[in-house]
Amino acid sequence: MPCRDARGTLRSMFRPVDARPDLVSIEHEMLRSWREEGVFERLRAQTTGGPAWSFLDGPITANNPMGVHHAWGRTYKDLFQRFRASLGHELRWQQGFDCQGLWVEVNVERELGYTSKRQIEEQGLAEFISLCKQRVLTYAARQTEQSIRLGMWMDWNDPAELLKLRDALAEGPATPVTIAGVDGPVSGPVEQLIGRLGTPEVGGSYFTFSDENNDLIWTFLATCHARGWLYKGSDSMPWCARCGTGISQHEMTEGYADREDPSLYFGLALVDRPGEELVAWTTTPWTVAANVAAAVHPTLDYELVEFDGRKLWIGASRRTATLGGGAPRAVLLETRKGSELIGWKYRAPFDDLPAVREALGPDGAAHRVIGWDDVGSEEGTCIVHIAPGCGSDDHKLGVAEGLPAIAPIDESGFYLDGFGALSGREWHEVTEDVFAHLTAAKSLLRREKITHRYPHCWRCATPLVFRLVDEWFISMGPLYEKPRDQLTKAEIDASLRYQIMSVVDRITWLPEFGYERELDWLRNMSDWMISKKRYWGLALPIYECASCGKVEVLSSRKELEGRATAGAAALEGHTAHRPYIDEVQIDCSGCGEKVTRVPDVGNPWLDAGIVSFSTLRYREDPEYWKRWFPADFITESFPGQFRNWFYSLLAMSTVLASSEPTKTIFGYGLVVGADGRAMHKSWGNSIEFDEAADRMGADVMRWLFVGSRPEENVLFGWEAADETRRRLLVLWNVYAFLVGQARSARWTPGEVEVPASSRSVMDRWILSRSAELASSVETSLRAYDAYAAVRRLEQGIDELSTWYLRRTRDQFAADAPERERHAAFDTLHQALLTLLRVAAPISPFFTDSLYRNLVGNDQTNGSVTGAGVSEVVGGAARPLAGAIRTGSAPGSIHLLHWPTEESAGWRDSELEQAMERIIRAAELGRSVRSAAGIRTRQPLARARVVLGVRGADAEALQNILADELNVKSVERVDDASGLFERRVKVLLPKVAKRLGASTQVVMQAARDGKVDFLANGAVAIAGVELAADEIEIQAVPREGQHVAEDDGLVVELDTSLTPALVVEGDAREVIRAVQESRKSAGLQREDRVEMEIRGAPSELEQHRGEIVSAVGALRCQFAKSGGAPLAGWERATVALSGGDAELFIRRATE
RNA sequence: GGGGGGAUAGCUCAGGUGGUUAGAGCUCCGAGCUUAUAUCUCGGCGGUCCCUGGUUCGAGUCCAGGUCCCCCUACCA
Structure with a gap:
């Protein structure tokens, strides 16, 4: 009989705990404790x-x-x-x-x-x-x-x-x-x-x-300059007109998006072939006024066709596409290779504009056809509109061909003066005006719409344009056309790119593909654009003399102050940011003229990289x-x-x-988001951090993240969080069980010492698993494999709860032998603490909260001894258990040393392996019961097993299995016991060559068991003889037996029932039904009941004592079936061997 | 456009060098266990291994072609 006066009202070292935790409020409680107790500062110390x-x-x-x-x-x-x-x-x-x-x-x-x-x-x-x-x-x-x-x-x-x-x-x-x-x-x-x-x-x-x-960063840039890597480049760059700045290569990738643009075919009148036109194509109408040249591919065919009264030159492969529905009306006049077109002069529709005249001479005289190998045959007209002021490739071609450039827009995207009606307008507003102008000039051939990928500003999503600008770059150095291991030292010294690659080689990249990806980026990247024409950022320390062109890069503010010859006062008292720093001038070291800083600010990755x-x-x-x-x-x-x-x-x-x-x-x-798509407020799959912290809690969030595979995206949502929370709740249940039992037993850690060697096999097993847990998680975390750590921890939670605690629950009961009971308490306490310590870095709140109660709130010791790292509690020298006993356990789990060394002595890997087989055998046994239709609650007389478990613990382990399988005895057998038949496994790789086409027939016969066993271990199958070393003979369970087998483990159950076994099963059925009713009636464990059973077999009364004590009944009445229900009692029906019985229970008032 | 990876159960994914009847987790359904548990255990349903050819006694696996998806990279007009 349990002590009823020990309902937790007596003093216990443990604070009582709720059945269901409020994880979020625990987190706030811990945050307060950490702050008030200065736990983090103590850890640092x-x-x-x-x-x-x-x-x-x-x-x-x-x-x-x-x-x-x-x-x-x-x-x-x-x-x-x-x-x-x-x-x-x-x-x-x-x-x-x-x-x-x-x-x-x-x-x-x-x-x-x-x-x-x-x-x-x-x-x-x-x-x-x-x-x-x-x-x-x-x-x-x-x-x-x-x-x-x-x-x-x-x-x-x-x-x-x-x-x-x-x-x-x-x-x-x-x-x-x-x-x-x-x-x-x-x-x-x-x-x-x-x-x-x-x-x-x-x-x-x-x-x-x-x-x-x-x-x-100034020092870095000055170093680059000293090595000759810093330079000013003039190029047609991607440009955001809203932000008013160029966009670097690093920033481009993120901004690509589909966009609908006009698709525009227009004619360019040839000067020396009157009446003939080149047809060019563009998707950027605003650049047409900046046209300087037309590019053709030298080896492609071009055709002159007569079409609706115009004579048009078009790439042969694009004639139909260019002319659209009217294509059949076209009449072919002439065919030429692109190379023959090169050098032809033409007039463009905007040649009257002052800006064009200024750049290209009177009437746009400089317009001509040029050759370009990059002209494709599958897009546009194979005649490419070239505007060196509006495109990067265009610019490169322009430089190579000695063409002038026309830059039509300012930094905000407005047309400059000299563009007639376009001047002062924004680039994206002029599409209709351009069409109107081309129509009036009889140049427009066709307009359509096209959807294509187009770069956008990664910050503000504005479509980018290309502008001719000056920017500052760090040269990445040459890219050599040979493998890296064949490069000379001189070649590497000349190329920053390869120097960085050498550094990349020395880093461990996780996941591994990171290594290749970084190298790939380095191979492909062009020079690093470090300037931005903006305001808030690093002030680039570049001083370019307007008079002699000398570029100086200062290495520090101190150097600037030393060389300042004007404006130093304006900077004084300010950080080195705009606008103050722009006031400072130095004297050019080349010509002595006053020089001002270039107005640009730096790329923000400089800020992070330093x-x-x-x-x-x-x-x-x-x-x-x-x-x-x-x-x-x-x-x-x-x-x-x-x-x-x-x-x-x-x-x-x-x-x-x-x-x-x-x-x-x-x-x-x-x-x-949980649906696998990017989180988006309007898609309803977005979760804010604060909301997640309030609703799922930080511990659950952290566990979920760390338990995810880092190389893949995390699908983050409330359901995933619930799944994670369930795992942590199992841990809570173990904790709540221990605290509840310890309080009612008034158990205190270390009160009675039970040496590990004399503990039960279950106790020694879970301690060994705990030691393995600490060690294997340490190994994983040292290798930065947090995913593996979480998987092992989850296994640990499962083992602790569903095997150790479920199988040893009785040892905690008041009627368990004192010594066993102490050992069980101590074991569970230690195993749970070890698990919490291992989980602490992942979910720091929950683990600390449980720890604090498990070591006894009042007895914790908050002082930092300053004794040094080796004295920290939880290492080999100062085990936690000892500290708990003396009341000197640290006040927080986060102040403990990692538990591997402390627990190393618990390891018994032989026992772990043996238990693994017992667990598997239990599963097989349940599987047999399930197949035979016999519920586990029905006791059976005998199980016969092949376990392969030997050693001192074999018998104890066998008893665990008997209990788990609910059988009276477990008998060991060998594979000649008649439970098995011989099966021949043909070793395919050995025989297939010899058998050839008959292989399949032999295989099928072997599967069907049509085998003759010959002398010397040989066999004959389907008329073919196979030698002993070409086959393997396996024992498989004989059909019709109640047997299950897996990897050499065999479990067979004797399913014959005696009347005594049947009644025993009925008794357990009744007990189970009463427990169920207790639960649905909301009774507590301490509550006593009275009960009445109607219509049960009379033999069941033999088990009255067992029933009464199992369910905590004060009175138990057996009655005939029928009669009125007992008002106010909990009623249940239970299926027994003799038919349904009726069960009534209610709380006993004594 | 270039380079890389992928396509296997309703979902997420495993499946060295070709080998016997293709697996796991989740979901669903059924059963079992349990006064710590919303946990857990057993079983079932579920497959054109993307398609088409080829090599082979034998292909999820190797080869060729095709379709679709993802990642990296790229202003092609």
């Missing part, structure tokens, strides 16, 4: 002095609230940092914000309602830049809060202080302000203080707009830099980063240090 493990955070753009896609990567970042800290490593714990660039500008513009660059300049740059900084601070604060909510442990700034800086900046750059620093408060004018965020004195996150970050220097104190503390560089690990979502952050990090590290910036790069995919 206790790992100081450990071996360095260097993680370098790729900066998150502080421009919007964080999304769930950020949470995936941030979970990895946090998980590997926590894991490494538990191994005793010292970490830097610094994360970063990406601050500068067009994305911030675009949002600030939008808030202000601006539609063009002009409005920014009208407002004044100083004000605009300040707003950009304020926006960054706003979202840095917001993302900090969200990251903390995710459980990400970093050296965070107080969000309130970031907002304080923002507000002070809004008041003015010189507003004095004080914030917390590493060694006490730091004060200064707000703009200067903001420039120092993330420095060793101020601490906290790094910001790429910081002074040090910008200044080191962080392996700027945040690691490259200049001010070389020893520190050497300790932390290269990083051990970086991780980011790989789509995009091969050409962005990974690329810039590699390039800058190659130039400045000739070294890899990191030893390992771990990439992962994208977060998409």
Whole structure:
């Protein structure tokens, strides 16, 4: 009889727990505890002095609230940092914000309602830049809060202080302000203080707009210049007219989208062949006025046809397509090769415009036909409209052919002067005017619409145009037409491209395809465009003398201040941003003239790429830099980063240090909606981070992310979250069981010591599995394989719950032998704690909450001893169990050492293998019962098995199997027991050649068992004799037996039932039905019942004692069937051997 | 346009060098187990292995051609 006075009202070391946890409120509780107890600071203190493990955070753009896609990567970042800290490593714990660039500008513009660059300049740059900084601070604060909510442990700034800086900046750059620093408060004018965020004195996150970050990029650019790699290029570039800036190759890929454009065929009148016209084709009507030449392919055929009164030259392969429905009316006059057309002069429809005359001479005299091998035969007319001012290939051709260029539009997309009626109009508005003009000039042949892929601005989705502009580039060096291993040192020295590739070789790329993809990008990329004609960003330190053309690149602000000969005062007190820095002038070192900085700002990937220097104190503390560089690990979502952050990090590290910036790069995919499509608000598959944190909780989100395959996209949704939550709830149930039992038993860890060797086989097994769990998850996480870690953990949860606890539940009962009971409590306690410790880096809230209760809230010890890494609890030297006993367990699970060493002594791999076979045998047994139609509750007399389990534990394991299969005895048999028949497996690879065409016949006969066994182990099948070494004889269960077999394991059940067994089965059936009724009546475990059974076989009364004690009944009445139902009692029907019986129960009031 | 990868159960995917009756998880259906559990166990339904040819005793696997999808890359007018 259980002790009824121990209903948890007596003191227990464990706080009672709910049957169903509220995971989200647990997370808030833990966040509060971590903050109040300074748990993270304690972890930092206790790992100081450990071996360095260097993680370098790729900066998150502080421009919007964080999304769930950020949470995936941030979970990895946090998980590997926590894991490494538990191994005793010292970490830097610094994360970063990406601050500068067009994305911030675009949002600030939008808030202000601006539609063009002009409005920014009208407002004044100083004000605009300040707003950009304020926006960054706003979202840095917001993302900090969200990251903390995710459980990400970093050296965070107080969000309130970031907002304080923002507000002070809004008041003015010189507003004095004080914030917390590493060694006490730091004060200064707000703009200067903001420039120092993330420095060793101020601490906290790094910001790429910081002074040090910008200044080191200057050093990088000066180094490139010194090596002759920096140059100004003049080219026709993709250009966003809304943003007023060129778009680099790195940014192009993201902007391709289908777009409908006009498709326009127009004639160009030949000068020396009166009445004949070339037909050209374009999809960009706004470029027609800028036409300079027409390109043909030298070897293609071109035809002159008469068509509706016009004589037209068209590529032969495109005649029908060009003329459309009217094509049959065309009459062929002449055929020529393209090469014969080269040099012909023509007049274009816009030759009257002043701009055209100026560029091409009177009447556009310079128009001519040129040859070009890239002219295709399957598009347009095979005569390509060439406008060197409006296209990249056009520009290249123009340079090669010595053609002039006409640049028709300004940086905002408006036509310049000299284009007649078009001047002052926007490029995309003139389509109809161009048509009208071409029609009037009798040039227009046909117009249609075409849908094609067209580049768009990746920030604002505006279609791009091509403009002739000057931009600054870093040369990637030549691309050699031979394998890399055949390159000479001189060739590599001359090519940054190959130097970066050598660095790529030294990095471990996860997943592996990252390596090839990065190399592929490096092979294909053209020079790196680093300038942008914008406002908010790195001020490029390039000084180009207008007088003599000399280009100087300054390596630091200090150098600039030293050389400044005008405007230095304007910069004083400001960060090195526009507009102040634009005031500073230096004297040209070539001719002495005053030189001003080029107005461009830098590509933002420069900002992110320099962080392996700027945040690691490259200049001010070389020893520190050497300790932390290269990083051990970086991780980011790989789509995009091969050409962005990974690329810039590699390039800058190659130039400045000739070294890899990191030893390992771990990439992962994208977060998409549950339907597999990109998350999109209007598609209803989008989930905001805050919503996810509130509804599913951070632990579930993290578990879901980490359990996903990194090389594929995650399908993120509420159903997936529910599936994940169910797994964590199983763990909770184990915990709730342990705490509930421990409270009622008033069990305390370590009270009675039971040596491992004298524990039950189940106890020793789960401890061994726990040790294996710790070790194998450690191995996985060291290899950055978090996916494998989660799979193993989920297996661990399953083993703990569905095998260990289910099979050992009785050992926790009050009537279990004292020693066994203590051993069971201690085993479950240790196994659960080990599992929680291994899961802690993945789901840090839930695991810490459970841990705290399991070690006894009141007894935890919060002090940091400062004794050093080796003294941390949970290592081999100071096991957790001992610390719990002495009340010195750390206050948080995250302060423990990783449990591998501590648990290593529990391993017994032989036992693990044996148990695996028992578990499988139990499954086979259930399968046999299922096939025979005998429920498990019905006891059987005997099972016969082939187990292959030997050793000291064999008998105990066999008893477990007997209990699980509900049989009275388990008998071992061998394969000659008559349960089996011989089957011949033909070893195909050995005999197929010899058998040839008869192979199939022999196989079928062997399958049918038509085999004659001969002497010497040979057999005859279908008239063919096979030698002993050509076959394998297998034992398979004989048909009609109650047998199941798998991989040498065999289980056979004796299904014959005696009357005694039948009644015993009835008893269990009744017990089960009562338990079911108790549950549906909502009774608690402590509640007693009274019951009445009507219509049961009279023999069942023999089992009254067993029934009564199993269900906690005070009274149990047996009655005849029939009669009125008992009012207010729970009623159930139960099928027994003699037919249905009626069951009534109710709570006993004593 | 160039390069790479893929197509196997309703869904997500495994299936060295060709080999016997193509598997797993999820879903669905049925049964079983269980006063820690919404967990779990067993069984079933479910297949033109994208199509067409070829090589072979034998092809999901190898070869050729085709169709469709994904990724990387690219201003072709």
